[in-house]
Every structure is written in structure tokens, then in C-alpha cells.
Amino acid sequence: MGWLEVKDQKDIKNMMDTFGWFHDSCLKELYMSTESYVNEELSMAVPSGLDTNVRILFQRQFRNPSAIELLFEGVTQFHILPSPENYDSIIYDASLLLHNDFFYWLDQGDWKPGDKTFDSTSWIAATRLKWRDASSWMGKENRYGVIEKTLNN
Template structure:
């Protein structure tokens, strides 16, 4: 919003994800995918709708786009690629936020 109270939209999409681990160092990492090109989110029938346990994920750059998927065997060319959760974005940034450890939603509040 500017000084004249006009609102502007930059037409860019971002996705924030919070990863928690049982490691003592860097136990919580927030990842923000910026300028999202594609976003595929599917929910397993047997999984808790708010949580997913990731054992191994894949992340790679191709044609100036970063791809992240929840399974190390995921492939952009795979016929089953949409059976997995994956994101394609032009930029990504991340930060360690130890104060976000726990079950409460933490992405809505900025952490300094």
C-alpha cells in the first residue's frame, strides 16, 4: 500500500514451508519459494492433513527454475510426477528459526 492508500499487486506467488527435524542444530528451517511457476500438492488418504514425514527429498535447478519434491526418486519427466508434492519456483530463500519448534502454526508471524 502506498501513501495514497492505493494497493498494488506484483502478480508473483510465493510458498512458505516449515521443516522441523530432531537435530539439535538447525532444528527448524523455513523455506520460501518465490515467483512460483508450478505447485502440485496432493494429500495421502492415510496421512495427517497437517503433517508429513519426509525421509528424503529432491531439489535441483533446471532451465533457471528450482524444483523441490518430497521424494528423492521424483522426476520432472516421470508419468507419476503429480502423485507427489512438488514446487517449481524461480527463486528460493531459507532461514533457521529455532523459535518455531513445535506444533503451532508459525509461518504467519515474522521472526526477527
């Protein structure tokens, strides 16, 4: 299945309904990238626009789909709050809003712009959002790369 672009409230509702409002899900992996780089001659390329993208893989305890991947493009801010030791990482519900031309995803249901919960929840804001079924990516295996013990291996 290819990427489905989220453009409006109808698309938001469709995606959230399809994934059960993230009930009994978890954030499995996150990958952030930018368009900035240093080439072989050590010159740096730094775009002037919003060039940060974040891909997030979520898995849940239900089928059809059992996993989805979200692609946030033009990310302006994000905050990931890991669960403390001896607490679970289960997402019970989430919010997805389009507000002032930005998509906001939070791992807390019923969030409204202006709520002061940004320090106590995981959230992301971006100018564009796409999603796709990733049900074939269930399980423990990392999909965004292998963690290496050292760079010299």
C-alpha cells in the same frame, strides 16, 4: 540467522546436507502470498511479473538445524498432496534441483526432470529460492497465523 540465497548446485548441496536431505521431517506449515491486492477505493493492483511467493516451514527429528524455512519466490507451480487418512506425513527424503532456471523441490528423493511423479508427490517450482534456520520454531504452535473460526469473531 538471515535468509541464505540458493543460486547454484553448491548452494543446493549445502542446504540439503545441512537439513539431512529432509530425512524424518515434516511439512509443518505453508503460506502463499501474491503482490495482487484491492485498495480502499476498490481498485485492483495486479503486477505483470511472477508475483507468487510461498514460505514453507519444515521440522525434523534431528538438531542443528531442527527446522528450516524455505522461501520460494516467483512460483510458477505447486502441488501439495496431503497424506491420506491413517497414513503418516513423514518425509523420508526429498529432491531439490535447478533445471532450466527453475528450482524444483519434491518430497521424493532421486527425482529427475521428466519423471512422471507430479501427481503422486508434493512439489513446487520457482525462479528463486532462499532458506534459513528456524530451529526456534519447533512444536505445534502455528507460526504463519492463527486459524480463526469465523471472520466475524
